[in-house]
Amino acid sequence: MEQTLTAAHALFAERGYAAVKMDEIAASVGVTKPLLYNYFGNKEQLYISCMEQAGDALTATVAEAVAKSASPGEALGAGVRAFFAFLDSDRAAWAVLFDETLPAGGEIAERVAAYRGRIVELVSGSLLEQLPQDRRDAVRVQFEALSTALLGAAEALARWWLKTQEISAGEAAELLIATIEPGLRLRSTPSAKSSRPKPKGDRS
Numbered sequence: 001m002e003q004t005l006t007a008a009h010a011l012f013a014e015r016g017y018a019a020v021k022m023d024e025i026a027a028s029v030g031v032t033k034p035l036l037y038n039y040f041g042n043k044e045q046l047y048i049s050c051m052e053q054a055g056d057a058l059t060a061t062v063a064e065a066v067a068k069s070a071s072p073g074e075a076l077g078a079g080v081r082a083f084f085a086f087l088d089s090d091r092a093a094w095a096v097l098f099d100e101t102l103p104a105g106g107e108i109a110e111r112v113a114a115y116r117g118r119i120v121e122l123v124s125g126s127l128l129e130q131l132p133q134d135r136r137d138a139v140r141v142q143f144e145a146l147s148t149a150l151l152g153a154a155e156a157l158a159r160w161w162l163k164t165q166e167i168s169a170g171e172a173a174e175l176l177i178a179t180i181e182p183g184l185r186l187r188s189t190p191s192a193k194s195s196r197p198k199p200k201g202d203r204s
Contacts, residue, residue, distance in 0.1 A: 009050040013092035018101035054093035055115040061086045066126035075126040081173045088169035123147040
């Protein structure tokens, strides 16, 4: 089974979910397609098995990095650097986890959303842990929103970096950190509660 996952992972990373056929995967490991279906059920389940390896590796990398942080700024920097270092060291895992040919619905889409959610929770939770307990409630929602935006920006920047290679992965990480960190620092100050954006029309 491990050999099958390795071969499938390589094919999915190289060509994308939509382009890979089960008979190609079976041929690459020297087994019959019925046997492959017997083990994994269908292509979706086989992809999910490959994606779990990539997703678990990425979340573990980010979790380890942010756990050592001593301030919200450090947590932000550590998480972004870990994200781009992972991308740089294992592009196949990135390609499987963030494949643009994946179906928009179904179990695969749900699993991808779950991994994104785990990363957002890791980052926002780590940011909050660096603040005194009595200040966390005031910025909890803002930190969650910022962490979600941060992941979206990191994904977009990573796709640009993979396509252009104009700068290094480390330089891309530092660019994102320098762009986001001032806003995080503002929200981390004691006055963050009063600076929370108000709904349109709220004059209170």
